Amino acid sequence: MDLNRRNFLTGSLGAATMMGLAACSSVHSNSADSTTSSSSAAVGAAGSSTTAAPSTTAASGSGVTPSSSAPSSAVAVKGDISFSFWGGSTGETAGFNHAKKMFESANPGTTINLKIVPYDGFFAGIDRGIQAGNAPDIFRVDYTTIGKYSGKGVLLDVSPYFDAAEIDAFLPALWEGIKYDGVPYGVPHQTDTTCIVYSKAAFETAGITSVPTTLASAWSWEEFSAVATKLRASLPDKKFPFAYDWTQAGAFRWLSWLYQAGGTLLTPDLKKVALPSAAATEAMDYTKSFFTNKWTPDSATIKTSQYSDNFFLSQIVPMSFIGDFLVPELADPKSGYKGEWGATYMPQHKAAASDLGGNAIVARKDTKNPELAAAFLKFLVSEDIMKYFCEQAIELPTLKSLASADLKYAYRPDVVKICAEQASTISDTIVKESTVGSFASINTVLQDQLELAFHGKSSADTISAIASGVTSALGS
Known part of the structure; x- marks a missing residue:
């Protein structure tokens, strides 16, 4: 290949x-x-x-x-x-x-x-x-x-x-x-990097007949929302459309949504935080809606003990964001995913983006x-x-x-x-921002504040707290 x-x-x-x-x-x-x-x-x-x-x-x-x-x-x-x-x-x-x-x-x-x-x-x-x-x-x-x-x-x-x-x-x-x-x-x-995996049977049941087969045709946020809405309507209350791979140390993967919204975490010189911004508000509001719309399990937050592939393997969700390194686990003939599954690309908004x-x-x-x-x-x-x-x-x-x-x-x-x-x-922006020397500390800030956001903290307060925490991390 x-x-x-x-x-x-x-x-x-x-x-x-x-x-x-x-x-x-x-x-x-x-x-x-x-x-x-x-x-x-x-x-x-x-x-x-x-x-x-x-x-x-x-x-x-x-x-x-x-x-x-x-x-x-x-x-x-x-x-x-x-x-x-x-x-x-x-x-x-x-x-x-x-x-x-x-x-x-x-x-x-x-x-x-x-x-x-x-x-x-x-x-x-x-x-x-x-x-x-x-x-x-x-x-x-x-x-x-x-x-x-x-x-x-x-x-x-x-x-x-x-x-x-x-x-x-x-x-x-x-x-x-x-x-x-x-x-x-x-x-x-x-x-x-991250891609989306999905159950072919669940998509068929939900009436989802078109899945992007090229990067150029990746779902827009609006199209992805429509897919999640169809899945929600077809699933029982105890199952949910998808899980995202931002668990624990993967908290920084939330930034993909910020980049997709056209925003950045840092200024071009990498010395200051670029928040608050309209893009950050849009990304925060959208990702918070995963929980308010019941698209994602309530337990699938940052500090959960389960990773996105666990939710998919246990068939709590028929769609999940995963890293390619998890493919062997899903494909294992004995303990892998039970049923036919496919893969597609991350959604895109004002820009296309994924995590490092x-x-x-x-x-x-x-x-x-x-x-x-x-x-x-x-x-x-x-x-x-x-x-x-x-x-x-x-x-x-x-x-x-x-x-x-x-x-x-x-x-x-x-x-x-x-x-x-x-x-x-x-x-280039994603590469530079994700490899600054203080990024480990920045990731800890994201873990703490996104967890609070997904449990009800307002977007404005969350973004302000992230900005303050990142500023401190950059100065340390």
């Missing part, structure tokens, strides 16, 4: 400002999974297209480069390092296990100790480990959180380990996303073996290893060579195609 559709590689705004940079955490309903599995367990969908393990040719040696066209001298490395990541899908776990196996095979005398922990509380654990001096050598971090660590000077500067050709192998905006004050910390590992999705891998500045840590970081973003990971995890690659390649996704390549197209709606 060609991921270059809708200018995925360079974007309508140019390569340096394109949606390639995605920056949200892979929050899963199964994030508490702490079982390490073999790579073969990643492929289980009936009739799915699978890939063989990548060859060791392009991935041999500790000095593996992000692209075979950008060679680098191998450096002999030995020793043990720890790598911590939140328990994601089976495909993600298999991808990391495969990378560990291949790296250790190519570098005798090395051991990568994988530690899988739940997403909830993941960064609190990292923080405690940093303070105590026993944090993992390497850990996963979403782009909206990386500034929290790079800004405090606790991450390894990787600039000595990448030459210009190796840096150029990445989608430019993604490489910019791991930089702080011009210095790169870590590697951009993968990207993802994806994660970087970083190393601690005080790791006892920086050469080994850097070598493993480079290995994770080597072409064959990244290709295998993305195919199994159903996520989008960060290398130019793979962004335009035909990846054989293990599950529902038709849905990945939609997500790749949707990613082209992530503008």
Whole structure:
């Protein structure tokens, strides 16, 4: 499948400002999974297209480069390092296990100790480990959180380990996303974004006969409201039209509605908040109506314990906003969605927009073996290893060579195609605002204030409180 559709590689705004940079955490309903599995367990969908393990040719040696066209001298490395990541899908776990196996095979005398922990509380654990001096050598971090660590000077500067050709192998905006004050910390590992999944049977029952099949024909807010209204009329009281993926750390995904309304969170210089605004009021009023119109379950707010995919899997809702990394969970023949389901694009209003999705891998500045840590970081973003990971995890690659390649996704390549197209709606403004160093604090403000808004706080008071909180975050 060609991921270059809708200018995925360079974007309508140019390569340096394109949606390639995605920056949200892979929050899963199964994030508490702490079982390490073999790579073969990643492929289980009936009739799915699978890939063989990548060859060791392009991935041999500790000095593996992000692209075979950008060679680098191998450096002999030995020793043990720890790598911590939140328990994601089976495909993600298999991808990391495969990378560990291949790296250790190519570098005798090395051991990568994988530690899988739940997403909830993941960064609190990292923080405690940093303070105590026993944090993992390497850990996963979403782009909206990386500034929290790079800004405090606790991450390894990787600039000595990448030459210009190796840096150029990445989608430019993604490489910019791991930089702080011009210095790169870590590697951009993968990207993802939000799309809509829906029950075909429920749509048929509700009389919804037309679903957008191109990005250009995505529903307007008015059309989306009409779809939700039809679903509401066809469903029993205990079921609801849809759930949105703004749970917990995903609160920042609300900003997609602000951008769709033509607004921004920050001023162009990223130094001040751009609220209040007419666009913010429109976005707040519209999203609050999800609850007053009974389109969304009352419990599907920011601080709920359930994620949007849970509501869909349990068939409380026939439509849900999800990240493409959840496709394996929905497509699983044993525990996935029961019934035929399809996917379509995010609604659009004055503009089309989606959220930044994806994660970087970083190393601690005080790791006892920086050469080994850097070598493993480079290995994770080597072409064959990244290709295998993305195919199994159903996520989008960060290398130019793979962004335009035909990846054989293990599950529902038709849905990945939609997500790749949707990613082209992530503008330069979205990229810049979502990667400011204080964005983790800003996201906490959004969690607190949106929760109150969806429980009755007025739009005006909510926007004022968000503006005040963001101003404080920017000044911290």
